[in-house]
Amino acid sequence: MYQGKPFTGIYKQENDILQETYETEFYKGVPHGSYTVKSYSGTVLEIRTIRYGQKHGKQTLFFPSGNKRQVSEFENGIPIGEHIEYYDNGQIASYQTFFPSGKPRVVKKWNKRGQIFLNHVFLESGESFGRPGSKLCEPIPDENGKQRLK
Numbered sequence: 577m578y579q580g581k582p583f584t585g586i587y588k589q590e591n592d593i594l595q596e597t598y599e600t601e602f603y604k605g606v607p608h609g610s611y612t613v614k615s616y617s618g619t620v621l622e623i624r625t626i627r628y629g630q631k632h633g634k635q636t637l638f639f640p641s642g643n644k645r646q647v648s649e650f651e652n653g654i655p656i657g658e659h660i661e662y663y664d665n666g667q668i669a670s671y672q673t674f675f676p677s678g679k680p681r682v683v684k685k686w687n688k689r690g691q692i693f694l695n696h697v698f699l700e701s702g703e704s705f706g707r708p709g710s711k712l713c714e715p716i717p718d719e720n721g722k723q724r725l726k
Contacts (some may be wrong), residue, residue, distance in 0.1 A: 582606075596621065603628075615640060627652060639664045654678035663688050675700045 578585075582605025589598045595616040601609025606629050613622035619640055625633035630653035637646040643666055648659040659672040671684045677700065685694035696706040 600626070 583602045584604055585602060587600045587602055589600075590596070591598070597614050597616065599610070599612045599614075600607050601611070603609065607626040608628050609626060611622070611624040611626050612620065614620050619642060620638055621640070622635075622637045624631060624635045627633070631650035632652055633649065635646070635648045635650060636644065639645045641664060643664060644662050645664075646659075646661045648655060649657040654676075655672075655674045655678050656676075657673070659670075659674070660668060661670040663669045665688070667688065667690055668686055669688075670686070671682070673681045675681050675698075679700060679702070680696075680698050681700075682698070683694065683696045684692060686692050694706075696704045698704045
């Protein structure tokens, strides 16, 4: 509330411990619009879109170096499309896709050396197939001999 009414505008908050600034767009008292996190030095750490309080659209997180940390997409709070996390050196750390319900469809994880150690495919019922991480999995090369995600 602002002056007795639900707040519409941009709310800015600072966290001195993490040295970050948060900017959230509000509409009638509910987060709606852009959400941005920046370090005190001005480096963008997170860009999200919020629709009536729920994550909606493309979400991108960054390491303090500026390298991408995570890219994901949501529809009214439900994960959709691809969700990719990266190590600070730019290598892929994990990859996920989702059923329309938001449940995971595919989950793959790599170590920092680029070796895949988890490769699961799920049915919407929750049953899974694949390697749970006990041993390294063989990567699937593409036509050029490079590691493929799918």
